[in-house]
Amino acid sequence: DTVLTQSPALAVSPGERVTISCRASESVSTLMHWYQQKPGQQPTLLIYLASNLESGVPARFSGSGSGTDFTLTIDPVEADDTATYYCQQSWNDPWTFGGGTKLELK
Amino acid sequence: QVQLKESGPGLVQPSQTLSLTCTVSGFSLTSYSVHWVRQHSGKSLEWMGRMWSDGDTSYNSAFTSRLSISRDTSKSQVFLKMNSLQTEDTGTYYCARLGADWYFDFWGPGTMVTVSS
Numbered sequence: 001d002t003v004l005t006q007s008p009a010l011a012v013s014p015g016e017r018v019t020i021s022c023r024a025s026e027s028v029s030t031l032m033h034w035y036q037q038k039p040g041q042q043p044t045l046l047i048y049l050a051s052n053l054e055s056g057v058p059a060r061f062s063g064s065g066s067g068t069d070f071t072l073t074i075d076p077v078e079a080d081d082t083a084t085y086y087c088q089q090s091w092n093d094p095w096t097f098g099g100g101t102k103l104e105l106k
Numbered sequence: 107q108v109q110l111k112e113s114g115p116g117l118v119q120p121s122q123t124l125s126l127t128c129t130v131s132g133f134s135l136t137s138y139s140v141h142w143v144r145q146h147s148g149k150s151l152e153w154m155g156r157m158w159s160d161g162d163t164s165y166n167s168a169f170t171s172r173l174s175i176s177r178d179t180s181k182s183q184v185f186l187k188m189n190s191l192q193t194e195d196t197g198t199y200y201c202a203r204l205g206a207d208w209y210f211d212f213w214g215p216g217t218m219v220t221v222s223s
Contacts, residue, residue, distance in 0.1 A: 033209040042200055042213040043151065049207050086151060090208035094166040097143075097151040 002026055004087050004098035013106045017075035020101045022087035024068045031091040034063055034072045037100075038083045046085075047072060079105055108132035110140070110201050110214035117220050118191050124219060126186040128201030135159065135177055139204040140184045142175065145216070146197040156204070157184050191221045 003025040012018045022032065030050040035043035045054045047063035050070060060081075062073045074081055082105050087098040114126040128140060135157070142154040155165035155175050163175045174187045184201060198216040205211035 031208055035210070042216050043210070044213070045205075045209060045211055048205065048209040048211075052207075054211070088151070088153075088210070093164070094168070095153040097153070099150045 001094055002028060002089055002092045002096050004089060004096055006085075006087060006098040006101045008099065009102040009104065011104045011106055012077050014079055015076045017073065018077050018103065020072040020074075020085050020103070022065075022070045022072070022098050024070070024089060026092065027067045028089040028091035030066050031089055032063075032065065032070045033088045033090070034061075035086045035088065036081075036083045037086065043086060074103075077103075077105065081105070108203065108212045110203060110212060112199060112201050112214045112217035114199070114217045114219060116218065117222065118195075119223050120192055120221055122191055123187060123189040124191050124195070124221075126199055126201075126217060126219075128184040128186070128214060130182045130184070130201075130203070133203065135179045135182060135184065140177075141202050141204060141210065142184075142186050143200045143202055143210075143213075144197045145200070146194075149197075151200075154186070193221050195219070196221045 005023045032050045034047040037043040051063045064071050084100045084102045086100045109131045139158045141156040145151050157175050165173050172188050177184045198218050200216045201214045202210040203212040
């Protein structure tokens with residue numbers, strides 16, 4: 001299975017820029033997507049195909065990468081961005097998710 | 107608008123079979139693929155399997171032969187059946203629609219399943 005590795009947690013101050021990384025154990029081309037999940041809620045799509053912003057998602061969110069290394073950037077971070085962020089690949093079966101990065105605001 | 111909603115028993119006894127229903131609206135099951143994803147409490151997400159728009163299915167091998175996904179297009183429902191449940195199957199089960207470029211664009215709110223005697 002394709003393992004997606006994310007840092008478990010980050011803490012930043014509002015207004016700062018934060019980058020969340022996701023490293024794949026093998027290439028996933030650009031079939032990497034990012035989701036935000038707030039406590040008690042279902043995940044919601046932020047970025048698809050590595051760098052495409054989902055409709056309705058603030059332009060503060062952006063994504064980049066291809067192959068095995070991907071990044072989700074939030075700039076600037078707002079208080080409402082407190083959540084867990086997951087990467088997910090749909091290149092190799094079975095599709096897999098990263099372990100999630102919990103973003104906390106200072 | 108697009109909506110998905112999971113429903114199920116909430117509590118299942120060990121070794122029994124879990125049956126969940128995903129009822130969708132705002133789109134046709136013959137045009138979109140629907141997937142099942144589960145999440146252990148406080149943990150990451152795990153892709154379980156998919157129902158393609160043409161009725162074909164495929165599963166995560168982690169579930170070997172325990173898992174079955176089916177559908178009733180006339181009722182806009184997708185079903186999950188998983189047998190031989192153990193306590194480690196406790197978690198929240200989501201159904202999600204697959205978007206055009208193989209991402210999950212809409213998710214149901216999830217249904218919590220507890221496996222306990």
